[in-house]
Amino acid sequence: MIANVRYRSWTILPGFGLALGITLTYLGLIVLVPLSGLLMHAGDAGPAKIWAELSSPRTLAAFRLSLGMAFLAAVCNALLGFVLAWVLVRYRFAGRRLMDAMIDLPFALPTAVAGISLAQLYSTNGWLGSVLAQVGITVAFTPLGVLIALIFVGLPFVVRTVQPVLEELDPEIEEAALLLGAARWDIIRRVVMPPLRPAVMTGATLAFARAIGEYGSVIFIAGNMPGYSEIVPLLIVIKLEQYDYLGAAVIASGMLIASFILLLAINLLQARMRRWQGG
Amino acid sequence: MARANASSVAPALALSESRGVRATLIAVALVFFIFFLLLPLIVVFAEALRQGFHAYWSGLGDPETLAAIRLTLLTAILVVPINTVFGVAAAWAITKFTFVGKNLLITLIDVPISVSPVIGGMVFVLLFGLPGVFGPWLAAHDIKIIFAVPGVIIATLFVTLPFVARELIPLMQKQGTDQEEAAIMLGANGLQTFVRITLPNIRWGLLYGVLLCNGRAIGEFGAVAVVSGHIMGLTNTMPLHVEVLYNDFNFVAAFAVASLLVMMAFATLVLKTVLESRAALKSPSLP
Numbered sequence: 001m002i003a004n005v006r007y008r009s010w011t012i013l014p015g016f017g018l019a020l021g022i023t024l025t026y027l028g029l030i031v032l033v034p035l036s037g038l039l040m041h042a043g044d045a046g047p048a049k050i051w052a053e054l055s056s057p058r059t060l061a062a063f064r065l066s067l068g069m070a071f072l073a074a075v076c077n078a079l080l081g082f083v084l085a086w087v088l089v090r091y092r093f094a095g096r097r098l099m100d101a102m103i104d105l106p107f108a109l110p111t112a113v114a115g116i117s118l119a120q121l122y123s124t125n126g127w128l129g130s131v132l133a134q135v136g137i138t139v140a141f142t143p144l145g146v147l148i149a150l151i152f153v154g155l156p157f158v159v160r161t162v163q164p165v166l167e168e169l170d171p172e173i174e175e176a177a178l179l180l181g182a183a184r185w186d187i188i189r190r191v192v193m194p195p196l197r198p199a200v201m202t203g204a205t206l207a208f209a210r211a212i213g214e215y216g217s218v219i220f221i222a223g224n225m226p227g228y229s230e231i232v233p234l235l236i237v238i239k240l241e242q243y244d245y246l247g248a249a250v251i252a253s254g255m256l257i258a259s260f261i262l263l264l265a266i267n268l269l270q271a272r273m274r275r276w277q278g279g
Numbered sequence: 280m281a282r283a284n285a286s287s288v289a290p291a292l293a294l295s296e297s298r299g300v301r302a303t304l305i306a307v308a309l310v311f312f313i314f315f316l317l318l319p320l321i322v323v324f325a326e327a328l329r330q331g332f333h334a335y336w337s338g339l340g341d342p343e344t345l346a347a348i349r350l351t352l353l354t355a356i357l358v359v360p361i362n363t364v365f366g367v368a369a370a371w372a373i374t375k376f377t378f379v380g381k382n383l384l385i386t387l388i389d390v391p392i393s394v395s396p397v398i399g400g401m402v403f404v405l406l407f408g409l410p411g412v413f414g415p416w417l418a419a420h421d422i423k424i425i426f427a428v429p430g431v432i433i434a435t436l437f438v439t440l441p442f443v444a445r446e447l448i449p450l451m452q453k454q455g456t457d458q459e460e461a462a463i464m465l466g467a468n469g470l471q472t473f474v475r476i477t478l479p480n481i482r483w484g485l486l487y488g489v490l491l492c493n494g495r496a497i498g499e500f501g502a503v504a505v506v507s508g509h510i511m512g513l514t515n516t517m518p519l520h521v522e523v524l525y526n527d528f529n530f531v532a533a534f535a536v537a538s539l540l541v542m543m544a545f546a547t548l549v550l551k552t553v554l555e556s557r558a559a560l561k562s563p564s565l566p
Contacts (some may be wrong), residue, residue: 213395
């Protein structure tokens with residue numbers, strides 16, 4: 001009877017039970033049980049508490065700031081990341097290899113270091129902050145500071161998704177378009193861009209998702225004024241420090257669900273866009 | 280002209296943009312690169328050395344700083360091997376066998392990367408914190424996890440769990456199962472097959488994953504900040520110590536400790552570039 005129910009196809013390789021056993025046990029203990037504990041905790045709060053928590057002006061302002069700045073940062077990263085990838089793949093100039101290697105710095109640099117370093121640079125007496133202050137722009141302790149930090153952490157995503165696609169792009173297609181009399185701009189727009197668009201979107205989506213949850217690089221430059229420059233992850237930390245575990249769990253679940261819905265929506269959009277292009 | 284010695288990847292001049300467009304794009308990229316990547320690095324060293332080498336060294340030699348360095352190293356030494364074993368086991372199960380729910384499993388392994396690090400810490404506070412699920416029991420038995428070293432280690436385990444697995448899975452998927460099957464049919468046992476066939480095939484990818492896992496374990500901030508309680512000399516890792524020093528306006532010491540983390544990040548980037556060329560990894564992976 002058991003032999004008839006095949007959950008996996010037959011192979012002579014050993015170790016399936018052991019490997020899958022380790023994987024499921026460890027993943028369950030470290031990730032799945034703790035995360036479902038979070039959702040259950042939030043569920044325990046009851047509808048009244050959930051509503052009160054999520055509809056409070058402070059929570060709403062934090063969500064508006066986190067989602068809004070994460071979106072803006074993703075858009076900036078899409079544009080700048082595309083330019084960086086283009087320049088790195090298509091042009092040769094002094095410092096190109098150094099630039100290429102350093103693009104991953106925001107991944108490798110601990111977020112707290114990025115945080116204090118950006119805060120120092122953009123503070124009103126910092127190297128960049130003092131210059132910007134003269135033209136009336138304040139970055140530190142404003143939502144603009146949040147944006148700067150999020151652009152920094154999301155920078156590598158678009159570059160690293162676009163770069164390989166751009167490298168694989170066959171120059172012969174562009175040559176053909178040129179020989180058929182297309183102008184350079186038309187070639188870019190109608191020949192080069194279409195295959196790159198999904199890569200840009202994917203990179204921007206990843207940057208967006210990362211930016212929603214980002215904590216370390218933001219809190220130093222943001223100033224963290226409730227209702228003005230306080231991000232959702234920080235609000236969760238504050239609730240935990242006040243031993244308001246229910247409130248923290250509700251807001252964290254809200255953040256999980258919000259980012260999940262947004263990612264789903266973006267993936268659907270992307271699929272639809274690909275269908276249009278295919279048709 | 281510079282164009283003449285461009286590699287074959289760069290298209291011929293006729294296919295490129297005009298000089299002006301090219302120069303503008305390179306300028307935009309360079310300005311962005313300098314302002315967003317170079318200056319933040321330079322400012323760390325400038326601030327750390329603002330009062331000279333002596334202040335820098337005394338900032339690093341502080342006993343609480345040394346305790347933070349010790350805890351960070353302890354965390355990495357414990358966390359990286361555990362998540363490496365997990366990564367190899369997960370990749371073996373996922374790439375060498377076909378079973379129901381495989382794609383779901385791959386998605387679940389990536390969960391710690393897609394949730395906020397703060398959530399990675401708070402789930403353990405909800406479980407083991409004093410008002411948490413196991414809180415009263417732990418308190419009755421005098422076991423401290425939250426605001427203690429075990430919490431720091433568990434939170435780091437959570438955050439760095441996917442790094443080795445997600446490097447190995449695509450690599451081993453591409454390599455298939457033929458070589459291992461041949462070894463087994465020729466009479467090798469499972470361990471021999473893994474050590475002599477699989478391990479040499481995946482070694483660069485494995486090292487790459489270990490490197491990224493280690494970098495994150497040392498640098499993790501959000502998850503650890505939630506569980507550690509910031510107790511100086513006891514539960515502060517290096518990134519948390521940087522935060523405490525910075526918030527105390529002890530900028531020289533904060534940036535001195537930060538400069539060590541920058542050097543770690545640099546070493547990671549250099550090794551990463553070396554491994555990428557060794558392993559011929561086409562696209563660097565994204566965290």
